[in-house]
Amino acid sequence: MTSTVASSATPPATPRFDVPDFGCGVGLRIPHYGHIFAESPEVDFFEIISENFMVAGGRPLRHLDQVLERYPVVQHGVSLGIGATTPLDWEYLAALKKLVRRTKTPWVTDHLCWTRNSHTDLHDLLPLPYTEDALMHVAARVHIVQDYLELPFGIENVSSYLSYAQSEMSEWEFFARVVEEADCGMLLDVNNVYVSSFNHAFEPKDYLDRLPVERVLQYHLAGHTNKGNYILDTHSDHVIDAVWDLYEYACGKTGPISTLVEWDEDIPELDVVLAETEKARVIRQRVQARHAS
């Protein structure tokens, strides 16, 4: 990876939300259970996909409890559908809150997207049109969810493969205004910024420059798949150098914040994923050293 990244001139922002910096963690995935339970490897924290553990019982919850005995766990959801126009699913929220009590996650995140309409749950992170109406709709729903969960809630920017004819503003303006309006946190997925910058031809640093960085609760990093005329957010590979550069640039603005490497397809040995977190750690230290000097 390259290390010649222009840092931002301003010192890191003080996070607004009183959440800990857990260091550099990985997503908890089933193929790694054997390694984790047999060897208790050193991992700063695990992030779980909330929905995988919103079940009545059985082995998933037993495994989760084993992980909770040894590691901090943060919760990340994929099915809330904060931007959907169907009513909020209160059964879902009740199950989420129950799980929050189990994991003691200091914050909860999900995506800035819609996931369902009145017919179908699409199980996808579908982008929203960047309109004033959509912005107010999402912000109002975030308020409700955050109040109900009684925890800091963070919204993650998604990768997108289309844009809407109706959009009235840029993605970063929409993202920034939603979190300000909703008074919530951000999960900044640096790979998603990169993927969308390729798919929609914008300058990714412009995006990062315009975010209220004091609201960032957590970072995501991941690999992707370049299909030629667009990039698909597959989480199936190493983080690419351009994304590491963006991460360093963003860290210069936010200071050290819990950072998570996601790997969901063609999942390699845990050590390979942990090696990615070590790269993140080196970058964080470099940024800190720069600001200290």
Place this chain on the structure above:
Amino acid sequence: MPPERTDGPEAHAEPQPPKQLRALQEDLGQAFAQFESIVGHNDHGPVADRWVSPNRSMSARERADIYREQFWLRHRDALYEDYPALSHYLGDSGFEQFCQDYLRAHPPRSFTLRDLGNDTARFAASYDGFESGRAAAARDLARFELAFVDLFDGAELPHADPEKMATVSPEAWATARVVLHPRLVLFAFAYPVHGYRTAVRGDGPDPERDLRPEANWLAMYRSHDLKVHILPIEQRQYVLLNALRGDVSLLDACEKVAATGSDTDHDQLGETLRKWFHSWARRGWIVDVLTDASG
């Protein structure tokens, strides 16, 4: 920072969704959740043109079609994962046709993909799209594999109190009702689905796609350590367990079994039943014994 509010939905006035946003999601959601390319589609093509912008290298329809394709791949892969034996038996093209027809009839409506196959066994039971001669085994496989998903992460349930069972007097056993574990699943199959699934999932070479009829009975259950087990049982055990599940007395249930056996069986039935109940209790299949005394 979040204000203190623990109350439920009634306390939270949800905003009315913006009309245009709702129309966009209804229109595009339908275009994404189907299996024909949006690019040349008579209905969904114009929908994409209305909502989606083209970019330098892709038309609005091509961009929308990325999401449609992802919808299909995601749900197809989830079904492949939960139905390894059924998919092997039907072959890729047969299984993928089954998946599309199933998803058309039962579009996903749960937040979790875990529930995606909830209706597969019912759907397969009346599905007429199976390759000729494959329907019966496919239906057995669908029932069998769905049960795994259900049993894997169901709630914990109370286990039997062995002391209580020991206190049931010999006279009381005749009229007693035996309560089986709600998560004990009993199957009567016409095809050897268990061995087939084990072979498909094993490290060895994949089995032939063919399955020859062979009547068999299975019990599927979850042990204290939360592992899912499958145990072959005799037809008579199946009859007895099913009768017990039907809430008849132990005596009536045993008479049903006696009616199925030969004279020799009949002579030995008492001893056989004792052994069966002993092993069922040990496995946690029996969670209670209700006698007149226990109400």
